[in-house]
Amino acid sequence: MKKDAYLERLAEVPMFQALSKKELIAISRLVETLDVEEGRVLAKEGATGHEFFVIAQGTATVSRGNRKVATLGAGDAFGELSLLEHQPRNATVTAATSMKVLVLGQREFLSAIETSPGLSLKLLKGMARRLREADARPVQ
Amino acid sequence: MAESLVDQLACVGLFEDVPKKHLKKIASLVEVREVPNGEELIREGTYTRDFFMILSGSATVSVRGKQRDTMGRGEFFGEIALLAKAMRSATVTSSSPMQLAVIGAADFQGLLESEPHIALYMLGVMARRWETLSFKPAGALK
Numbered sequence: 001m002k003k004d005a006y007l008e009r010l011a012e013v014p015m016f017q018a019l020s021k022k023e024l025i026a027i028s029r030l031v032e033t034l035d036v037e038e039g040r041v042l043a044k045e046g047a048t049g050h051e052f053f054v055i056a057q058g059t060a061t062v063s064r065g066n067r068k069v070a071t072l073g074a075g076d077a078f079g080e081l082s083l084l085e086h087q088p089r090n091a092t093v094t095a096a097t098s099m100k101v102l103v104l105g106q107r108e109f110l111s112a113i114e115t116s117p118g119l120s121l122k123l124l125k126g127m128a129r130r131l132r133e134a135d136a137r138p139v140q
Numbered sequence: 141m142a143e144s145l146v147d148q149l150a151c152v153g154l155f156e157d158v159p160k161k162h163l164k165k166i167a168s169l170v171e172v173r174e175v176p177n178g179e180e181l182i183r184e185g186t187y188t189r190d191f192f193m194i195l196s197g198s199a200t201v202s203v204r205g206k207q208r209d210t211m212g213r214g215e216f217f218g219e220i221a222l223l224a225k226a227m228r229s230a231t232v233t234s235s236s237p238m239q240l241a242v243i244g245a246a247d248f249q250g251l252l253e254s255e256p257h258i259a260l261y262m263l264g265v266m267a268r269r270w271e272t273l274s275f276k277p278a279g280a281l282k
Contacts, residue, residue, distance in 0.1 A: 014270055015263070015267065080267045080270070080271070081264065081267050081268060081271060084260060084263055084264035084267055085264045090271070113256060113260070114256065117253065117256065118253070120252070120256050120259035120260060120263065121249070121252050121253055121259060123259075123263055124219075124223050124252065124259055124262055124263055124266070125223045125224065127223075127263060127266045127267065127270065128219065128220045128222075128223030128224040128266065129223075129224045129226075130270060131220055131224075131229075131266060131269060131270060131273070132220055132221075132224050132226055132229050134270070134273045
């Protein structure tokens with residue numbers, strides 16, 4: 001997979017919505033690419049995680065208390081909260097196929113924010129835009 | 141003696157990692173507002189530019205007439221429209237007499253730029269909301 005494709009995936013992450021291309025490139029340098037075989041558990045409900053994942057290829061299932069609640073595919077992300085706070089995972093995510101995932105670690109993320117003070121405000125703006133869109137969806 | 145504004149601000153989750161010295165400066169930016177029960181603080185679809193922190197009391201959040209959430213002491217609201225530079229996305233109404241700490245748009249932005257702890261805390265709260273919304277696709281729990 002090409003670097004540009006990684007950038008596209010990262011650009012789809014809600015929190016990264018307001019970042020410039022340059023800032024996305026800076027984030028992409030902190031990211032590791034991981035090949036994952038089918039059946040592997042990427043995040044376990046109740047365990048503390050320190051990574052944020054973006055799915056580049058393949059699909060994963062999300063479950064809570066043994067009940068499947070969602071399926072994630074290319075472009076989907078999970079674990080944002082683990083970058084921001086020390087909280088246990090609120091769901092288990094298991095690879096349903098072989099996968100390629102982008103992994104951003106909490107330490108790398110926080111160091112990026114410390115060295116670039118404008119970044120956190122931009123992350124907030126991106127998140128706010130996405131939340132507004134979500135609020136604007138028809139009530140079901 | 142009444143609780144000082146700095147002490148009250150220290151109870152707001154947003155400021156949990158902010159040193160007391162900085163809270164004094166923040167207190168100088170804040171206007172404290174007392175409101176009765178049933179007062180509309182933000183109206184959906186309008187363009188107003190304040191950010192609110194709840195010092196006491198509670199409020200309800202509704203979108204298109206449907207109640208979405210309730211909020212209480214230590215919580216904050218009004219950030220979405222300021223950050224997204226957009227109209228208010230929900231209506232917030234007091235559900236008891238309230239004491240609010242209010243900050244204007246420019247000071248709010250300055251605060252986020254100068255206090256990375258606050259920005260990170262806010263990002264965490266928003267990311268949690270996002271997860272709640274996005275992990276509930278229609279029918280997935282059936």
